[in-house]
Amino acid sequence: MENSEDEAEKGELPLELKPLVSLAPKVPTLLGYDVETKSTSPLLVYVTPCRPCSSSEQPEEAPPSFCEPTPKSPVPIKATPISVALPTHQQEDESSDGDYKPFCKEKKPASLKKSKRPRQAEKSNVANIKRRSIRRNLDSEFNLCSSSSDNPKESVEGTMMMFDSLRRCILQLDEKEDAGRRADLKAGTLMMHNNLRINNRKMIGHVPGVEVGDVFFFRIEMCIVGLHAPAMGGIDYISSKHKDETLAVCIISSGGYENDDDDTDILVYTGQGGNSRHKEKHDQKLERGNLALMNSRNKKNQIRVVRSAQDPFSSGKIYIYDGLYRIEDSWTDKAKNGFNVFKYKLRREPGQPDGISLWKMTEKWKANPATREKGILLDLSSKAENLPVCLVNDVDDEKGPSHFNYVAGVKYLRPLRKTKPLQCCKCPSVCLPGDPNCSCAQQNGGDLPYSSSGLLVKHVPMVYECSSNCQCSHNCRNRISQKGIKLNFEVFWTGDRGWGLRSWDPIRAGTFICEYAGEVIDETRIDMDVEEDKYTFRASYPGDKALNWNVGAELLEEKSTVVTTENFKQLPIIIRANNEGNVARFLNHSCSPNLLWQAVQYDHGDDSYPHIMFFAMKHIPPMTELTYDYGTRGAPPGFEGKLFRACKLKSCLCGSKYCRSLF
DNA sequence: GGCGCTTCAAACCA
DNA sequence: CTGGTTTGAAGCGC
Known part of the structure; x- marks a missing residue:
């Protein structure tokens, strides 16, 4: 369980896992933030941290560091984990007496453990995260952005909006410095390490706040809202010491294996393994996700299905939450490469709103x-x-x-x-980020207002696009x-x-x-x-x-x-x-x-x-x-x-x- | 508790 | 335009 000692401990983390901390507590006002106010007492909303199922008592008071002025140092001495501001609706789940009670298994929320991979982290992350030390109070902002704890949908939307805002800005920073890639993973990691993930506990059935038809543009997005935990793996499951209690909770069908995606109510899904790019191919084994799916076939539990589609505006994939399915059948089959694979036939639960079928219509x-x-x-x-x-x-x-x-x-x-x-810029061909000679970037405060894929990075009082007087091309x-x-x-x-x-x-x-x-x-x-x-x-x-x-x-x-x-x-x-x-x-x-x-x-x-x-x-x-x-x-x-x-x-x-x- | 291994990414470049 | 390459990260399970 988390207590103040744990939190103090977290404050002494290695640099790369440093929580986003409060250096200048801010009070949310109706129309933004009161920069001048130093007071933290009456208006701050404290939200209790995410807790595992078993915990019933929640401390009302905020950690002491919250109420004290934090030293203006890039390294926190006593950090307040962001989790104190996390909207949590898991409490609600437990107490709800609805006819559907999602199976839930206690799972430790992603905690601020000591660095898992210090060497790797030092190599790649430290500089970035250091530069990105968080200088202000995130808590009130996150509350404002994602709403209070009582609405799972708002929590999911707020988490998603924060992720993408982070992602677009990291992209912009990386681009300007011509360094780094995978802004999605950086933004995701930042949120994970600061306990900004929601729905930490793996559960069978729908995830609160995620609705059938919801779309995601990165695997890591499904990770941080608790829809599908593995960053890459296609099968999410609850593992158990008893092998036959390991159950699948969510699968992603995104064309990595030879699946037939034509039918919108039936999904034939291929098990995992044997397909490694770095090693020799081999037969799939009845372990990990494959075992979980086999157990789920016998237990007949509901499994969330995420399907993928091609993004019409980029080369990337879009993931669509297609709702709950159950496994009807399973067998082994020969893949095109000659090795044995597991196959699972899933049928969509009746009575759910349109998911992937809507996409077929719009296409x-x-x-x-x-x-x-x-x-x-x-x-x-x-x-x-x-x-x-x-x-x-x-x-x-x-x-x-x-x-x-x-x-x-x-x-x-x-x-x-x-x-x-x-x-009136003089850029040859197109305007590029980080070019000090681009007068258009200067007019926009130093950064181009759009990402390379044409997305608005930030909402600002005014965006100055290139004009007919600019020398850059139409493709700028x-x-x-x-x-x-x-x-x-x-x-x-x-x-x-x-x-x-x-x-x-x-x-x-x-x-x-x-x-x-x-x-x-x-x-x-x-x-x-x-x-x-x-x-x-x-x-x-x-x-x-x-x-x-x-x-x-x-x-x-x-x-x-x-x-x-x-x-x-x-x-x-x-x-x-x-x-x-x-x-x-x-x-x-x-x-x-x-x-x-x-x-x-x-x-x-x-x-x-x-x-x-x-x-x-x-x-x-x-x-x-x-x-x-x-x-x-x-x-x-x-x-x-x-x-x-x-x-x-x-x-x-x-x-x-x-x-x-x-x- | 740590670390190696696996994993139906994503972006980029040749 | 696409396939190979590079960078990249979570979490299971030993």
């Missing part, structure tokens, strides 16, 4: 949009966009939105002031949003919230979604009715989640990039999309949104009226409604009721302290 639609059932219009944009925008209604007979002109961009109904000159990574949509969208009838927007493509966090197109008007003109206001964008407030999207960056960087409303000063821009607009006019409000809006400049210098570009805040499975936080301030009377309704409809997602009942 068919992408190949030929005309195959989309209940389609009303093949291209709502009438070729104004790079890709067709399908209009569908699979709910009722509603025939389509009221008439508007589809335009892909903004039209300025007010004169623009030239407050800043246009971007600093020209993401100006090139228009890349996703296959459909505008669909929600039934209760009007028309909404979703994508046939899986979307990775940081992906550019679309611009808010329409007529840019003057703030003075607010004589619009409710209907017109429904299709109006106001740059009032980025939203709590959007403000906390950079939480990983906060932990890595020396200089403070704390986002507050001061950084994000309110923009006067109002975009009316009642008469003219694009897909963005169909984005609905949510208090638990999956998109954020980012101000972007590339074709004029009036920073008060930038382009409003939407980016994904988290990984979004295909066919998931895209939403953003409409904000509250500046909304005229009459609008309130509608917003409140929209929020209430989503209250299941944001019933916590984040649901702003004030609309």
Whole structure:
């Protein structure tokens, strides 16, 4: 069990396992963090650490180091493990009296043990982690980012968002220094070593907060949310001293062996082993995962299945949680290389939501949009966009939105002031990170705002993309949003919230979604009715989640990039999309949104009226409604009721302290 | 408790 | 454009 002695011990860890520590405790405020406040007493929320099943009593008080000013040293003297801030819902699992009780086996949470591989760590990690010593209090930030302990889904989303934020920033740092690879593993390791993993205990059945259809872009992501523990291995199992009690809990079918992935309800899975790249091939043995699967066949326990798909926007794989299966049959077979392998036939449990089957549908639609059932219009944009925008209604007979002109961009109904000159870099070919001569990088604070794969790295007050005056080519990574949509969208009838927007493509966090197109008007003109206001964008407030999207960056960087409303000063821009607009006019409000809006400049210098570009805040499975936080301030009377309704409809997602009942 | 071995990665380059 | 190479990490099990 963890106690304060353990924690003191953890403070003396080797450097590479140093916890992310508090050097300057911060108090979360409503709109960010109060940098000035030194007080830690009333507002800090202490969350009890993750504990194994058996533990029932939880200490209420925080470790003493929490309340004391921590010395400003890169090496912690008395570190507070991040686990004290970990949202934990495992307590809830135990006490829940639902009809399904997941089998759970006590498993020590990944603890801050002494270094496992000191030599290796010294070789590769020390420099990185040292540079990345965490200078501020992570605890409050993580709480803010992942919500409280009572909502497993929020915990998973917060953990995933923090991971990806870390990953994008490590990628950016590594790129600039032209050193290191595998930012995914570095981000994962950082989180593991700081006890930021959730669902530590292996369990049979669903993992709290992970839903069928959820997508992952790295193996390590499934690791840190407890869906599938092995970093590489395909079979996750609970091992036991009694060999016949070793049971499989999760498998990943990702094409490493000769599996047939065609049927969406049946999966024939090949056992592990005998396939090593470094050693001679041999017959598979009934041990480890193979043994676990055999026992699971006899015990008939549920097994989580993760299937993989090709990422349409990169060479990487996407992992899709396809829900629970059971093993029906098993046998041995000859692989193509002539050696014996184990085969297991799994059948999907009935009554689960669409998982991989949804992907088969969207792939068919992408190949030929005309195959989309209940389609009303093949291209709502009438070729104004790079890709067709399908209009569908699979709910009722509603025939389509009221008439508007589809335009892909903004039209300025007010004169623009030239407050800043246009971007004008001299980069040959494309802008590259770490180039001190790239004026565009300088304008963006020294770093290019996008990763090499075109993902937004951080949410900032303004992104300056390369302009027509720049010498770099069209392929420059600093020209993401100006090139228009890349996703296959459909505008669909929600039934209760009007028309909404979703994508046939899986979307990775940081992906550019679309611009808010329409007529840019003057703030003075607010004589619009409710209907017109429904299709109006106001740059009032980025939203709590959007403000906390950079939480990983906060932990890595020396200089403070704390986002507050001061950084994000309110923009006067109002975009009316009642008469003219694009897909963005169909984005609905949510208090638990999956998109954020980012101000972007590339074709004029009036920073008060930038382009409003939407980016994904988290990984979004295909066919998931895209939403953003409409904000509250500046909304005229009459609008309130509608917003409140929209929020209430989503209250299941944001019933916590984040649901702003004030609309 | 430590370390070696295995493991259906991921990114990059030739 | 793809297959081989490189870098890389968790956790089982001895």
